[in-house]
Amino acid sequence: MPKRVDHAQRRAHIADALVRVAARDGLHAVTMRAVAAEAGMSLNLVQYYFDTKAQLMHAALQHLEQQSHERWSAQLESLDDPGSARACLEALVDEALPVDADSHTFQLVWTSYAVLAMTDPELAEQPFIEGPNRLERQLTSILATAQAAGEIAAYLDVSAEAARLLSLGHGVGISVLVGQRSAAQARYLMRYHLSRLFNDPTPPEAPGQHLTAVS
Template identity: 50%
Template sequence: MPKRVDHAERRTEIAEALIRVAGRRGLHAVGMRDVAAEAGVSLRLVQYYFQTKEKLLLFGLEQLAERFGERVSARVRAAGDQPGPRAMVEALLMAALPTDDESRTFHHLYTSYAVLAVHDQALAAQPFIKNPDAAEDALTELLRQAQEATLLEPGVDARLEAVGLLAMSAGLGTSILVGQRSPESAVTVLDHHLNRIFRTGDEAG
């Protein structure tokens, strides 16, 4: 049976199985055997492509961050057609909210990894810590552009505002995740804050 096989592809498949099963049952509850079953391969294979569970988790995290980064930037690009930069800002912030299954899983697992990273140096050094920095830079740049087009209220510090908005979005995301808040109310909150930053361009005076 053993034809030559693309290792990278195989690893990706297994990592996606990890993400699926971890999304269903929680990262803490997932074992190598679960991942193997979910991926439809034997336990031995998971061991073969990842030697250790830690490496599997690390790679799964990379996969997760990559997939979600693509999702967010795709949404932002899609919003780029619309009139103002506010649409892109909204797209960036809203895309990070856990509104559907995929983003719920992302939020959930990202938070799980963050918790593990508190005491795991290997995880703490992982680029998923750097990804928020990228989002921060992107949002800051968007706000700066809006500022130059005099679309923002005076007195707004683009970087501080970007950091705050991202933190707010993340915090709201957690609230949604645990069922404390509905996605709709989170959107309302974010919108209100954007309204206080952007000069009123909505039809509602």
């Protein structure tokens, strides 16, 4: 019953399948046939909606980026006090860390793409440079207003603090993904960082024993 079909929706469905395969088996295991099987369609249909594998890969990356952007926006709008920098940053931490299955998947696949981009400059430009830069600027302005309000010390370099926060989040996320740290330990680390940023004398409650999963 071949009715008229929404191409955008079909493409999103396929991109989702790709992300699931990549999260489960790794980005190197993403093949046209594997994506087709995961999406529950024939190999040819995947090629019908994406002429080439490179296009599919690129589309899935954009799909990922957009989803992440939407999650981040939603998280921001769900804040009780949108003006509180502290609450905003804690929301960022909760969203950026691979604490639930969704963000775990996102972080893993995103990082896989990032590694791919390291040796494929054409892939890198838009998502991995402009995207983070935009986030960093956004964060910098949040920190600047917090600094103006006296929430964080005046001698801090807000631009550096924004970069530090994002890079630290990325690094901690990776340590979780490889299994070095648990999500709870990562959360503690990031909250500890925030407590240092806001010059909070009492650190957050500690997680189970140590900061590394295995002794």
